[in-house]
Amino acid sequence: MALRQTELRPMGKPVGRKEDPRLIRGKGRYVDDVMLPNMLYLCLVRSPYAHARIRRIDTSAALAAPGVKLVLTGEDLAQMNIDWMPTLAGDRQMVLARDKVLFQYQEVAAVVAETRAQAEDAAQLIEVDYEPLPVVVDPFKALEPDAPIVREDREQKSNHIWHWEAGDREETDALFREAPIVVKQQVRFPRVHPSPLEPCGCVADYDSARSKLTFYVTSQAPHVHRTVLAMVTGFPEHQIQVISPDVGGGFGNKVPVYPGYVCAIAASLKLGVPVKWIETRTENITSTHFARDFHMTAEIAAREDGKVLALRVKTIADHGAFDAAANPTKFPAGLFSIVTGSYDFKAAHVEVDGVFTNKPPGGVAYRCSFRVTEASYLIERTMDILARRLNMDPAELRLRNFIRKEQFPYRSPTGWVYDSGDYEKTLKLALERIGYEELRKEQAEKRARGELMGIGISTFTEIVGAGPAHTFDIVGIKMFDSAQIRVHPTGKVIARLGVRHQGQGHETTFAQIIAEELGLSVDDVLIEEGDTDTAPYGLGTYASRSTPTAGGAAALCARRIREKARKIASHLLEVSEDDVVWDGTAFSVKGLPGRSVTMKDVAFAAYTNVPEGIEPGLEATYYYNPPNLTFPNGAYIAVVDIDKGTGAVKVRRFLAVDDCGNVINPMIVEGQVHGGVTEGFAIAFMQDIPYDADGNCLAPNWMDYLVPTALDTPRWETDRTVTPSPHHPIGAKGVGESPNVGSPAAFVNAVVDALAPLGVEHIDMPIYPWKVWRILREHGVTE
Amino acid sequence: MKIRVKVNGRWYESDVEPRTLLAYWLREDLKLTGTHIGCDTTSCGACTVLLDGKAVKSCTVLAVQANGREVMTVEGLERNGQLHPLQSAFWECHALQCGYCTPGMLMASYALLQENPNPTEEEIREGLSGNICRCTGYMNIVKAVQTAARKMSGESQEALEEVAANGASAD
Numbered sequence A: 001m002a003l004r005q006t007e008l009r010p011m012g013k014p015v016g017r018k019e020d021p022r023l024i025r026g027k028g029r030y031v032d033d034v035m036l037p038n039m040l041y042l043c044l045v046r047s048p049y050a051h052a053r054i055r056r057i058d059t060s061a062a063l064a065a066p067g068v069k070l071v072l073t074g075e076d077l078a079q080m081n082i083d084w085m086p087t088l089a090g091d092r093q094m095v096l097a098r099d100k101v102l103f104q105y106q107e108v109a110a111v112v113a114e115t116r117a118q119a120e121d122a123a124q125l126i127e128v129d130y131e132p133l134p135v136v137v138d139p140f141k142a143l144e145p146d147a148p149i150v151r152e153d154r155e156q157k158s159n160h161i162w163h164w165e166a167g168d169r170e171e172t173d174a175l176f177r178e179a180p181i182v183v184k185q186q187v188r189f190p191r192v193h194p195s196p197l198e199p200c201g202c203v204a205d206y207d208s209a210r211s212k213l214t215f216y217v218t219s220q221a222p223h224v225h226r227t228v229l230a231m232v233t234g235f236p237e238h239q240i241q242v243i244s245p246d247v248g249g250g251f252g253n254k255v256p257v258y259p260g261y262v263c264a265i266a267a268s269l270k271l272g273v274p275v276k277w278i279e280t281r282t283e284n285i286t287s288t289h290f291a292r293d294f295h296m297t298a299e300i301a302a303r304e305d306g307k308v309l310a311l312r313v314k315t316i317a318d319h320g321a322f323d324a325a326a327n328p329t330k331f332p333a334g335l336f337s338i339v340t341g342s343y344d345f346k347a348a349h350v351e352v353d354g355v356f357t358n359k360p361p362g363g364v365a366y367r368c369s370f371r372v373t374e375a376s377y378l379i380e381r382t383m384d385i386l387a388r389r390l391n392m393d394p395a396e397l398r399l400r401n402f403i404r405k406e407q408f409p410y411r412s413p414t415g416w417v418y419d420s421g422d423y424e425k426t427l428k429l430a431l432e433r434i435g436y437e438e439l440r441k442e443q444a445e446k447r448a449r450g451e452l453m454g455i456g457i458s459t460f461t462e463i464v465g466a467g468p469a470h471t472f473d474i475v476g477i478k479m480f481d482s483a484q485i486r487v488h489p490t491g492k493v494i495a496r497l498g499v500r501h502q503g504q505g506h507e508t509t510f511a512q513i514i515a516e517e518l519g520l521s522v523d524d525v526l527i528e529e530g531d532t533d534t535a536p537y538g539l540g541t542y543a544s545r546s547t548p549t550a551g552g553a554a555a556l557c558a559r560r561i562r563e564k565a566r567k568i569a570s571h572l573l574e575v576s577e578d579d580v581v582w583d584g585t586a587f588s589v590k591g592l593p594g595r596s597v598t599m600k601d602v603a604f605a606a607y608t609n610v611p612e613g614i615e616p617g618l619e620a621t622y623y624y625n626p627p628n629l630t631f632p633n634g635a636y637i638a639v640v641d642i643d644k645g646t647g648a649v650k651v652r653r654f655l656a657v658d659d660c661g662n663v664i665n666p667m668i669v670e671g672q673v674h675g676g677v678t679e680g681f682a683i684a685f686m687q688d689i690p691y692d693a694d695g696n697c698l699a700p701n702w703m704d705y706l707v708p709t710a711l712d713t714p715r716w717e718t719d720r721t722v723t724p725s726p727h728h729p730i731g732a733k734g735v736g737e738s739p740n741v742g743s744p745a746a747f748v749n750a751v752v753d754a755l756a757p758l759g760v761e762h763i764d765m766p767i768y769p770w771k772v773w774r775i776l777r778e779h780g781v782t783e
Numbered sequence B: 001m002k003i004r005v006k007v008n009g010r011w012y013e014s015d016v017e018p019r020t021l022l023a024y025w026l027r028e029d030l031k032l033t034g035t036h037i038g039c040d041t042t043s044c045g046a047c048t049v050l051l052d053g054k055a056v057k058s059c060t061v062l063a064v065q066a067n068g069r070e071v072m073t074v075e076g077l078e079r080n081g082q083l084h085p086l087q088s089a090f091w092e093c094h095a096l097q098c099g100y101c102t103p104g105m106l107m108a109s110y111a112l113l114q115e116n117p118n119p120t121e122e123e124i125r126e127g128l129s130g131n132i133c134r135c136t137g138y139m140n141i142v143k144a145v146q147t148a149a150r151k152m153s154g155e156s157q158e159a160l161e162e163v164a165a166n167g168a169s170a171d
């Protein structure tokens, strides 16, 4: 049960959320709630073909339709020099297609009208004459020499985008040559979609008299959006104000800039009135960016006693029609090289090839630190395959191979320096809490009776919190983050940060950090994010980076304030600064605890009674460039029972033991774990976006792309260990994505474990009941 | 078409296109933006409101179908500055994260508790299965509905006692 917000020392406590009072009253302000005078609506016309030449676009009927104010095509945008825009991965993307379309549902024209309905009606009247072209949807076929070229605009006439590697090929090959045991598995991580409940959208409001563009957008990264929009439109950056109002979930979907945004801005610039574009769910799934779609092959070389030696990984990454994966510049395959996971490999070599296909662009970090979900799933799956080969318990194999606690800071074979962890402790806690030994006994009894029960383990290591700035940038902008704190005369605080929450509870957790550092209560601290005119520059909220980056900035910024406050306190207490001690809630005189002043006293003095030689006021800004990433980790265990008649998998129990370092608010951490495991569960059992040979999307809405309801979703058990990050100002690591990163492997490992007596080694996600049913029938298992 | 609809206790008159959906009429004509829209296939329930006391997905009801009838939206839950027990339970139990599903969840839960003041966990999950939440994983939503159910039965117990002591008021 949530605590009140008026207590001092709120760190680590389940403080009730400050954002909730408006949201439970229906008084949130999401982007579609922005309704401005004279506002018009924009509707996009999309391609029915996955690959086709555009011969002609006839807009005359649409222009004559009731209420229509403007129609935009690629030609119109070309005249404004905005028919292409940069992606966050160093490629470029068409805003509205001109010569040809590259995927089904691609944006071809925009209609602006007085009402939503008029815009939609008129969009139907736009006639596009298409000449269909051969389509390539399979990334392996896309690499064949005679494959149709998706991107004719590039110099390189192939569908290959880039090749990327990490680790040491020779050392890895040498270890493989000598290893007595080698296992190999092909694994696909399906194409999925973050699908936050609120789709993407914006309102562009150009005020020509003030020469100002106000852009309301449901964005996880408003500052980056402003910079990119300034680059695309040529509109001066300081005259663009990006406001990301309440955001109805993001999960990575709301990091990129989408064509609809540029069209709304172009329309507002032309018409001088506000223009709103809100996508439908179908548009969300079919065009704003997808995630994953990795075709991976992993090989592990090991000794007979189970000690792992080397890891070799080859991956084909399907990026769709544009390389828009939202990755840091130097990392086209994101942080995928974390693929050695929690295990002490001697060497590793990882290769990834990016490929264009006639499918929507993306590869966004869906609740994921840039491909760590794919990496974690792959290693956890392959470790289980090795355990099976060795006939060893998967928990035992993991315990034998963990990086030991005394090895931290640990340099991985692909070059990451893990900050801290105690993997053995975390797994042992999980095994004990779930009753592992009894479960294995029960399983043996059930197997003897022909019943199918499985236990799956995943002991993942995450890598989150990009920066540091020397390694990470997005479109050239270094990945730091920021906080600015103002303490007002009455001791009340307003703090602004460069990140933008979408449900993570920053208004509460960052208030906890600042209140803790300043000896105030959460009630005293108001957190604001999402307005580029007021907040300091930051890279945004995704990849579990808010607490590692902006959380660090908040703590250090508050400490900067405390240092100044100490000077003022020494003046008020009439002792030298050295004799002033801070006890967490007040400054007092060393040895005289009765003589003290609180932060509120100091704040008042900062404006009313400033000592000589000290600048008045009490505020600070801090740009925090983290020295390293943080490495949250966890041990997850799933227990499943399989119905032999239907192939349905029932998740009987699921325990998530997380180590995310020091915890700011345990209630919020638990909520993040519940939500993330639910998404992992959905990915494991029900989600994929398939395309037919003509490039038609076969799961374009929530009837076909399944999201779990309360009835589908199991109950989750949670626990934690705490290994603080040694380099983070408050020892925190971040947790939002861990459950989504760590859980799919636990689910799949459990199902494969249940089917192991049949000789099953692997099943690709999503594990639909029919897949299991077919495997059972193939093995002659019936009810 | 002219319609007259009672929304959160007050009558509104409006001239609407026959195709106008109830959700858009509430949001754009009455500016009651607590009712959200999350899909185009009647899947998500973010738009759930009560129509004559029954939960409906307002994205799949025409505004004209509400003519002469009574609608309750999330904005109607709070009475005299007092949060409804469901609202306070959602807050206490951390049953929301981004909050986008919350109005629909609250209205679906309200309808559920009207029909079944004391639901089991299974009945709550079933009762809310037309509403999608992408953030919470539902556990805390279930807990909040259970908490609210207890509060509401406790309160009605108190109300009963008050009635016994002071006589029924004419409401």
Ligand code: FES
Pocket (backbone or CB within 6 Å): B036, B037, B038, B039, B040, B041, B042, B043, B044, B045, B046, B047, B048, B057, B058, B059, B060
């Ligand atoms: S908006 Fe999704 S069901 Fe109404």
Ligand code: FES
Pocket (backbone or CB within 6 Å): A197, A248, A249, A503, B095, B096, B097, B098, B099, B100, B101, B102, B132, B133, B134, B135, B136
């Ligand atoms: S709280 Fe975000 S969808 Fe439910």
